Amino acid sequence: MAKNLDASTGGLVAKDYTDPPPAPLVDWEELGCWSFYRALIAEFIATLLFLYVTVATVIGYKHQSDAEVFPEDVACAGVGVLGIAWAFGGMIFILVYCTAGISGGHINPAVTFGLFLARKVSLVRALFYMVAQCLGAICGVGLVKAFQKAYFMRYGGGANRLSDGYSKGTGLAAEIIGTFVLVYTVFSATDPKRNARDSHVPVLAPLPIGFAVFMVHLATIPITGTGINPARSLGSAVLYNQEKAWDDQWIFWAGPFIGAAIAAAYHQYVLRAGAAKALGSFRSNTHV
Known part of the structure; x- marks a missing residue:
């Protein structure tokens, strides 16, 4: 069993968890495995479903709250911003739960990028995941446009854009902080150290991830549409x-x-003490 330094006693104690080894930087052997392509399909379909449901929700809300179409009901029409946030967070919860055991349930190039920086996935897998996610997103939005083209074009296609009155710097900061919250939650919810101490965490991991998406949408929909x-x-x-x-x-x-x-660096080098461990290893090697 792995050993860890106990700060209170100065001695070594057995760890009750095992960190997986870092993923290879480039792993061409993955291209010959069916599990790799199954994971790509899972990421493609999950992102397709995510975009179909969420963009359809956005378009539906904008149509129902259009004063020109429903002047008498506009004050309380549709699901509202709260409902849109629930749609995004709820779909992430569902899809991460469904695909975590197949692809890891990334459904987001930013999540994939963060996990790559932390050496949780190889460069090959990260790049292919991002392509699959982007293609899935385009197809998912394409379904919404195919089913309700007139509303899709009238109400902006559910596209993200900087709201009037906000600077580009504010929009960029909102996206940085929002994504930090999401990716930080992903790292925390899937941390093997946490899993070892509470065996039900792997089952619940999609829940905090979905809630992170929900909460970020409440904060940033008015700024960038999130x-x-x-x-x-x-x-x-x-x-x-x-x-x-x-x-x-x-x-x-x-x-x-x-x-x-930033989230990857914070989790790996601050919370998991990666920097301290590396420094300690360097110091011990200088005395060899």
Whole structure:
């Protein structure tokens, strides 16, 4: 069993958990495994379903709350911002629960990027996952557009964009912080150290992840419409294909990737003491 330094006694104690070994930086052997392609299919379908349900919810709400269509009911029509946030958080909960055992349930290039930086997945898997997620997002939004094209184009295609009155810096900061909350939650909910101390955590892991998405949407829908997922932002922009959606697109890639990188560094090097362990190893080697 692995050993760990006990700060209170200065001695070594047995760890009740095992950290998985780091994933290879480049693992070409994955390309020859059916499990790898099964995981890609799972990520594609999960992201497709995620975008279909959530963008359809956004379009439906905007239609039901359109004063020109329903002037008498506009004050209390539709699911509201709270309902949209629940749609995003609820779908993430469902889809992570369904796909975690197959692909890890990323459903988001920013999550994949954060896990890659933490050496949880190889570069090959990370790149293929991102492609599958983006394609799934485009197809999911495509279904919404196919079923209700007139409403889709009238109400902005569910595309993320910076709201009037907010600067690009504010939008970028909102995306960075929002994605940090999400990816930090992913790391915490799937930490083997936590799992070892409470055996029911793996079953509940999708729940805090879904709640993180829900809470971030409540905070950032008024600012950017909430991206925190580059595939989600890209899918709507591709199908809506209007200038405003593309003008702000960089925010919905730079923000999530920066936020994911910060979350990965915080969890690995601060909470899991990766920096201290590396420093301790370096010091011990200098005395050999």
